Amino acid sequence: MEQKHSEKEDKGIPWRQRISWNKYLIAGLIMTGLAVLLGVLGLFWTPYSTTAMSASEKFNPPSFRHIFGTDNFGRDIFSRVMEGLGTSIVISSLVVLFSGAVGILLGAFTGYFGGIIDEIVMRITDAVNGFPSILLTLVIISLLGSGRQNVIISLGIVFVPSYVRIVRSEFLRLRDADYIRRARLMGVGKLRILFVHILPNIFSVFWVSVMIGFNNAILAESGMSYLGIGVQPPDASLGKMLSDAQGYLQAAPWYALSAGLTIVWVVLGFSLFSEGIRRGKDCR
Numbered sequence: 629m630e631q632k633h634s635e636k637e638d639k640g641i642p643w644r645q646r647i648s649w650n651k652y653l654i655a656g657l658i659m660t661g662l663a664v665l666l667g668v669l670g671l672f673w674t675p676y677s678t679t680a681m682s683a684s685e686k687f688n689p690p691s692f693r694h695i696f697g698t699d700n701f702g703r704d705i706f707s708r709v710m711e712g713l714g715t716s717i718v719i720s721s722l723v724v725l726f727s728g729a730v731g732i733l734l735g736a737f738t739g740y741f742g743g744i745i746d747e748i749v750m751r752i753t754d755a756v757n758g759f760p761s762i763l764l765t766l767v768i769i770s771l772l773g774s775g776r777q778n779v780i781i782s783l784g785i786v787f788v789p790s791y792v793r794i795v796r797s798e799f800l801r802l803r804d805a806d807y808i809r810r811a812r813l814m815g816v817g818k819l820r821i822l823f824v825h826i827l828p829n830i831f832s833v834f835w836v837s838v839m840i841g842f843n844n845a846i847l848a849e850s851g852m853s854y855l856g857i858g859v860q861p862p863d864a865s866l867g868k869m870l871s872d873a874q875g876y877l878q879a880a881p882w883y884a885l886s887a888g889l890t891i892v893w894v895v896l897g898f899s900l901f902s903e904g905i906r907r908g909k910d911c912r
Contacts, residue, residue: 700872786848846891
């Protein structure tokens with residue numbers, strides 16, 4: 629009886645893990661899916677113009693006509709949230725694409741070959757990580773200037789070291805695996821071993837890091853726009869909207885809430901999604 633009971637408990641643990649995994653994954657998919665849908669739609673179409681001003685419609689509260697209300701210039705906040713969300717998603721995607729690609733290349737070669745190149749790259753990443761991220765980003769922006777393109781470059785540079793370390797550690801772990809040794813004995817080329825035999829086997833770990841990096845990129849872009857060194861007017865930005873709304877917290881609290889809660893929604897959605905992926909990997 630005791631043995632049967634323990635067997636049932638053992639079978640129940642993976643089942644509960646799968647339910648927990650599915651809850652995180654489904655909630656994250658719904659939240660991120662809605663955010664991405666609105667953001668991508670906002671790049672091509674919005675209910676109202678995001679730049680047209682109307683003195684007669686300043687600070688209108690949320691209604692059926694303006695579901696998020698209007699701002700201090702009479703602009704529809706929901707339309708600007710859609711455009712700002714699309715801007716954040718595009719910038720964050722390009723940042724992750726740039727930093728992830730560079731991180732994979734540097735991490736793969738340093739992790740597999742080692743040697744003096746590994747030492748140089750690791751010392752550079754240590755130096756970059758030695759600076760606070762926001763401070764290093766401010767320095768790069770001050771050299772390049774503000775604007776969307778320079779935000780992507782500066783954040784991409786700051787995010788590269790984290791991907792290099794993750795990829796390098798995985799290549800160090802797998803380069804002496806049995807199947808890699810057999811591939812070497814069979815005369816398989818080094819580049820094929822790197823990008824055909826090893827790289828696909830690190831994507832389960834790398835994908836979670838990409839989702840976390842996407843989250844961090846959205847927060848960083850919003851923070852830079854909040855400080856006035858990110859996306860510049862007349863382009864809409866969630867961080868800039870949040871900064872502008874500070875002076876009207878009592879007169880129009882919906883202004884700050886709309887931008888702030890949108891940022892929270894996106895960050896929480898991607899956090900749940902990445903947690904669901906991580907838990908799913910642990911369940912296998």
